[in-house]
Amino acid sequence: MVTGRKFSYEEAKEMDLVHDVWAGSLDEFRQDTLDYAGQFTLPYAASKAIGNIKRSVQSGMEIPLEYHLALERELQSDLFQSDDAKKGIAAYVNREVPEFDGN
DSSP states (O other): OOSOOOOOHHHHHHTTSOSOOOOSOHHHHHHHHHHHHHTTSTTTSOHHHHHHHHHHHHHHTTSOHHHHHHHHHHHHHHHHTSHHHHHHHHHHHTTOOOOOOOO
16 A cells, blocks of 8 residues: 555455455356355354354454453353354264254
C-alpha cells in the first residue's frame, strides 16, 4: 500500500494475501463458496460454537480485556453444557465423526 505497486492474483496468493484464486465461472465460484461455507454448518460443525467464536471476536475489539475475558468464560460455560459439546467429546473419545444438531 505504501509503494502503490500492483501485482497479480497469483503473486498475492504467494504472499499469503489471498487464500485461493478462482479461474472458473461465476457459477463455479458460487458453488465453491457454498461448499466451503458448508463445512461450518450442521451436521459437520457445531454451529453454536462457531456463532460464539464470531461473537467473541467481533465484540473483543470493542470492550476492555477484563470484560472480554468474562464474556469468553460465559460463552465457554454455555457451550460445555450443550448437547453438541457432549456429542463432540464422546465422538473424540470414541474416535468417531460427530454429527451436531445445534443444541
